[in-house]
Amino acid sequence: MQIKDVLLASGNGAFFYDDQAAIRSGATQDGFIYVGEPITPGFTSLRIPASSLSVGLVLTDDTVVWGDMMGVQYSGAGGRDPVFETNQISDLTSRVVAPRLLDVDASLYLDACAKVFEPFEQQRLSLAIEYGVSQALLRAAAYLQRATMAEVVCAEFNLPLPTRRVPIYCQSGDAREVNVDKMILKAVDVLPHGLINSRQKFGVDGQTFMEFVKWVAKRTREIGRPGYNPVLHFDVYGWIGQEIGLEPQRIADFICRVVDTVPGFTINIESPADFGSTQAQIENYAEIVSILDSRGSTARIVVDERCNTLEDIRLFAEARAAHLIQIKTPDVGSLADTAHAVLLCKENKVGAYVGGSCTETDLSAQASVHISVATQADMMLAKPGMGVDEAFSIVGNEQNRLLAILNRRVSKNVS
Template sequence: MQIKDVLLAPGNGAFFYDDQAAISAGASQDGFVYVGDPITPDFQSIRIPASSLSVGLVLTDDAVVWGDMMNVQYSGAGGRDLFFDTHQISDLTSRVVTPRLLDADASRYLPACATVLEPFEHKRLPLAIEYGVSQALLRAAAHLHRTTMAEIICSEFDLPLPTRRVPIYCQSGDAREINVDKMILKSVDVLPHGLINSRQKFGVGGQTFMEFVRWVATRTRAIGRPGYHPVLHFDVYGWIGQEIGLEPQTIADFICKVADTVPDFTLNIECPADFGFTQAQIDNYARIVSILNDRGSSACIVVDERCNTLEDIRLFAEAKAAHLVQIKTPDVGSIADTARAVLLCKEHKVGAYVGGSCTETDLSARASVHISVATQADMMLAKPGMGVDEGFSIVGNEQNRLLAMLNRRRTQNENVG
């Protein structure tokens, strides 16, 4: 067997774990800290530094390949796994997953994932474990086959070597104006997220949000290079539903009103409302999508909350309950399932956005790039962190290096042929 030892190393995520329920309930900020008591289980305070756990596979040639485990920023919200406890995850990995890894055939990626990540005591492993271990196994397979991670995915899923660059999407965090300027100056493909996660940021009747949308469009025209025309993508964390109401027609009317203020741009609205559980989310989002399509609106609905696992994504895609599905990589679990999710969305002619979280690491971000490029996703998130420069550099540079290697491989294959 190719794995002779397993290493675990605690680490830091690139941002913080936040209690979304407490923030939505009106927790105020004091500098970078949220004031008040947490609401979501396992949170000791509303904002906690994100932790991670690296798993390293020592191969027979003494090379060590790594993957990183963590949860998303808003752990425990929208049907997601609860708060990431490094000690519990480390213990479970050591007791259950390590013996499986030592018996695995790391040269066969999908079969290795299937056996190593199978349920324990009739329950699925924590998705953070699936995520980190599947990254390490992908790097192991790439090392053993002397190839890129993207090529392993292409081989396992019978996909052609990709040629197209995947558009990159940046998020601003709370430093909206400065980070929007950075995005525009760097000609980011999709911007700015906006972090519209409170009543204060959304405004009465959505007025504050609409003013911000108009400002982003105006700023893009003012300082963007000639011909620069990004997609405008805003995550409103369910605030349209909270402030305007949960009637699909009313939500669609509001979204059309926002789109009409920036008629020259494609407008993505992520998580317009949270209907409380998955089936209600599917039914109501499908209705909103249908209304927008019937009107010929340029606005697109992006689903996030209540659409976590591969099975959730399948249900939303089949129901056409979004124009674009965020495949939130740590919530999906195995990164092989992220690849499956992109292909599933394509099968149902729904957009596939390989997202994730600001709490991730450089390693998980780079692995996500390989999945995104191999499956030719519609866009991918610049991560980790809540800034622009670092995540855009990590994801953008990894993509450019990967495409250069794939182009060389393609040329070699053509010469051999």
Template structure:
């Protein structure tokens, strides 16, 4: 077999794990930290440094390829898995996953993922392990076949070689004004996220949020290059529902009002409300979307919370309960499932947004780019971290390098033909 050893290395995620419930309940921000006691199990403080675990696969030629495990920023919230525990993940990988890796044909990516990531004691493997191991296996297949990771995905899913770049979406973190300026100057396709994750940022009746939306649009016109008109994408972490109420009609009315304040821009509203369960989310988001579409609104609803796994994504896509589905890569698990999720969205004519988390690493971000480009997703997140510059550079440069290699491959094939 191609893999002769497995090595593990503890590491850092690019941002922090945050206790979303404590923040929603009114935890006060004190400079960069949050004051008060955590409420979500596993958290020793409301904000703690993100950790990761790298899994390295040693090949017969002594090449070592890597994948990175981690969980998302708001672990333990919105139906997601618990906080990442490096020691537990390391022990589980060594005892359960490593023997499987040493006994698999790594040249066949999907088949290898299926065998290595099969359930253990009738339970699915931790999603962080699925995520990291599937990255490493994808790099192994690319190394064996002397192809890019994107080409491996295209071959496995019978897709044509991609030709189009995927729009990139940046997130601002709390340094919103400075980072919005950075995004505009760099002509980011989709911006700014905004981190509207507290009552303070949303405001009474959503007034503070509305003012921020108007400011972003005005700033874009003020300092953006001529003709630059990005999609304006705001993640409100359920605060429309919390402040306005959970009636779909009221939520749709508010979203229309937001869109009307910035005519000429396409508006994405992510996580307008949290209805408490996947099924309730599907039913109520479908109602909100029906109202918006009937009014011809430019606003688009993006689902995140309660839509985590491939099965969740299938349910939302088939019910048309979102204009755009965030495929949050660490929550989906295997990168093979991220590819399947994009194709499933396309099949149901729903937008596919390959997202993830600020807690990820350079390696997981680069692998996600290959999935996004291979499947021709509708947009992808600049990650990891919250600093704009680094994430936009990592994702943007990886995409540009990939497209350049694919152009060369295409030209070579035409010349040979």
């Protein structure tokens, strides 16, 4: 077999793990930290530095290919896996996953993933393990086949080689105004996220949020280059429902008012409300989508919380319970499942957004690019981190390098 050893190296994620429940409950900010007692199990404080664990596959010629495991920023919230614990993940990887890796054909990507990610003690492996190991296996397959990771995905899923880039979405973090300016100057496709994760940022009846939306649109017209017309995408972390109630009609009315304030822009509203369970989320989001569509609204609902695994994504897509589904890569697990999820969204005529988290790494972001381009997702997140510049360059440059290779392949095949 082509894998003869497995290496592990602890590392850092590019941002922090945050206790969403405590922040929603009114925790205040003091500089960069949040003040208060943790609510979500596993958190020792409301904001803790993100950790990661790299897994390296040593191939028979001593080449080492890597993948990175980590959790998402709001670990333990909305049905997600608990906070990433490096020692626990390292132990499980060493005891269970490493022996399996030594016994697979690494040139066969989907087959290797299926064998390595079999349940252990009737339980699915940690999604973080699936995520990191699937990156390493994808790089191994690409190396052994002398191809790009995207080409491996295209071959495994019987997809044509793509030639078009995938629109990139940047997130601002708390440095909203400065980062919005950066995004506009760099002509980002989709912006700005906004991190509307507290009552203070949303405002009474959503007035603070509404003013921010208007400011972003105005700023785009003021400093953007001629003809620049990005999609405006705002993540409100359930605060529309928190502030005005969990009634789909009222939520749809509010979203329509938001859209009316910024004519000429396509508006994405992510996580308008949290209805407490996957089933309730599906039913109520489907109703919100139906109301907006019946009015001819240009607003697009994006689901995140309560839509984590491939099975969740299938349920949301089949119910048309969103216009766009965030495929949050570390929550989905294996990158093979992310590819499946994009194709599943397309089958159901629902938008596919390959997302992830600011807590990720350069390696996981680059692997996500290959999945996004190979499957031709509708948009993908600039990651990791919250600084805009770094994430946009990592994801954008990887796309451009990949497309240069793929365009050459296509032109050679044509000639």
